[in-house]
Amino acid sequence: xxxxxxxxxxxxxxxxxxxxxxxxxxxxxxxxxxxxxxxxxxxxxxxxxxxxxxxxxxxxxxxxxxxxxxxxxxxxxxxxxxxxxxxxxxxxxxxxxxxxxxxxxxxxxxxxxxxxxxxxxxxxxxxxxxxxxxxxxxxxxxxxxxxxxxxxxxxxxxxxxxxxxxxxxxxxxxxxxxxxxxxxxxxxxxxxxxxxxxxxxxxxxxxxxxxxxxxxxxxxxxxxxxxxxxxxxxxxxxxxxxxxxxxxxxxxxxxxxxxxxxxxxxxxxxxxxxxxxxxxxxxxxxxxxxxxxxx
Numbered sequence: 001x002x003x004x005x006x007x008x009x010x011x012x013x014x015x016x017x018x019x020x021x022x023x024x025x026x027x028x029x030x031x032x033x034x035x036x037x038x039x040x041x042x043x044x045x046x047x048x049x050x051x052x053x054x055x056x057x058x059x060x061x062x063x064x065x066x067x068x069x070x071x072x073x074x075x076x077x078x079x080x081x082x083x084x085x086x087x088x089x090x091x092x093x094x095x096x097x098x099x100x101x102x103x104x105x106x107x108x109x110x111x112x113x114x115x116x117x118x119x120x121x122x123x124x125x126x127x128x129x130x131x132x133x134x135x136x137x138x139x140x141x142x143x144x145x146x147x148x149x150x151x152x153x154x155x156x157x158x159x160x161x162x163x164x165x166x167x168x169x170x171x172x173x174x175x176x177x178x179x180x181x182x183x184x185x186x187x188x189x190x191x192x193x194x195x196x197x198x199x200x201x202x203x204x205x206x207x208x209x210x211x212x213x214x215x216x217x218x219x220x221x222x223x224x225x226x227x228x229x230x231x232x233x234x235x236x237x238x239x240x241x242x243x244x245x246x247x248x249x250x251x252x253x254x255x256x257x258x259x260x261x262x263x264x265x266x267x268x269x270x271x272x273x274x275x276x277x278x279x280x281x282x283x284x285x286x287x288x289x290x291x292x293x294x295x
Contacts, residue, residue, distance in 0.1 A: 003075055005039040006068045008032050009047060013065055017055060073139020073272065081273045090119035093277040096132035096144035097124060100225050101264055104244070105162060106145060113284055120277045128223050129200050136267050143278045145285070148263040149200045150207075159266040161285050166205070166260040167243045169250040171235040177251040184214045187255065191219035191237040193228050201262060205240045208260040 011021040012032065022029045040047050045060035057065065097106055102124075110122070127135065129146035136144050137155055148158050168187070170176050176186060187209075194216065195201040202221075209216060219237050222228055225245060232239040233249035240260060246252065266285055268274060274282070 002039070002042070003072070005035040005042075006071055008035040009039055009061075010065070010068050010072060012036065012048070012055060013057065013061075069138045069140075076139060077272045088119065089117045089276045089280045091121065091275060091277060093120050093122045093124075093275065093281065094141045094143070095122060095124045095278075095281070096135050096141040096146070097126055098129045098132060098144075098146040099126055099223065100242070101145050101147070102126050104242075105264060109281075109284060109288070113281055116284075117277065117280055120280075130198065133267055136269055139269070139272065142268065142272065142274055143281065144267045145265065146267060147200050148265050148267070150204055150263070153267070155269075156267050157270045159268075159282065159286065159289075160263045161265040161289050162263075163290055164262040164264050165243045166240050166262060167246075168238060168240055168253040168255055168258075168260075169229075169232050169246075170238045170253055171233050172249055172251050173235055174238065174251070176238065176253055179253075182253050182255060184209070184212045184255065187238065187253070188214055192216050193220045193222070193231040193237040193239045194218040195223060195225075195228070196221045199223065204262055205260060208258055212255070212258055 008021060008025065008027075011024050012018055015021045015024055018029050018032050018036075022032045025032070036047065043060070043064065045064075046058050047061035047064060048055045049058055114120070114122070125135070125141070129144075129149070132141070132144035132146045133149065133153055133156060135141040137153075145161075147164075148160060152158055170190075174190070176182055176190065179186065194205060197206075197218070206216060220231060222231070225241055228239045229241055229245055229247055229250065231237065232241075233247065238253065241250075242262070243252075266282060268278075268282075
């Protein structure tokens with residue numbers, strides 16, 4: 001019962017209200033309230049300030065939340081360890097995918113996986129790579145396939161599966177589209193449309209261009225690379241995309257001595273057990289691992 005009360009607490013934090021948490025957990029709102037009241041009594045602290053229909057974490061709530069997440073992750077870890085005693089690959093696969101990886105790298109993998117392991121029930125969320133890392137760290141997801149952070153996340157284990165070369169693109173009517181040569185100063189004269197500055201991909205782009213002396217302040221940002229491709233294609237600014245996303249409306253711009261490349265792969269927690277379902281997916285991904293180029 002205490003675990004269920006803690007689950008109710010974490011769900012209210014994630015969903016922002018008692019009603020939304022009740023809907024997520026398929027419980028009544030009074031049941032959620034009762035479980036939280038019992039938890040607060042047991043802990044001796046109020047976890048929420050009730051303001052009208054909304055809720056806000058108290059100082060005690062903020063302090064307790066990471067421990068509550070960790071407790072639920074440990075409980076889930078124990079369940080997976082018991083499930084793994086059965087050699088069968090079945091049950092839920094709690095997976096996070098970044099939007100680009102999910103759309104461009106994973107369809108064939110998932111098609112083959114589902115055909116091979118029909119007893120697995122994938123529970124997939126599409127989120128930004130940064131949020132995916134947090135979900136694995138918190139135990140909400142056991143595996144994520146994303147743009148890998150650079151430098152590597154200190155609390156997670158990564159398996160790089162694909163190299164993802166990136167290029168600078170402009171719309172076909174952009175002034176730089178017909179330039180014979182382009183340098184950093186030329187690029188700096190025009191606005192950019194790029195991923196959000198807090199994203200892993202932006203950090204990779206900024207680091208590569210910064211080595212050539214270019215400091216970028218994007219005019220617009222989006223986590224969705226397809227959106228950036230459209231914005232660049234209509235002439236709003238230059239962008240940086242995976243080279244594989246070349247499009248008839250875009251012209252690739254060569255910048256001397258600038259190499260931009262992301263690493264795509266799987267993220268997992270080093271101290272938590274993976275389900276047989278997650279291990280099977282990792283094995284399939286490992287078979288796709290691109291060999292490193294010789295030094």
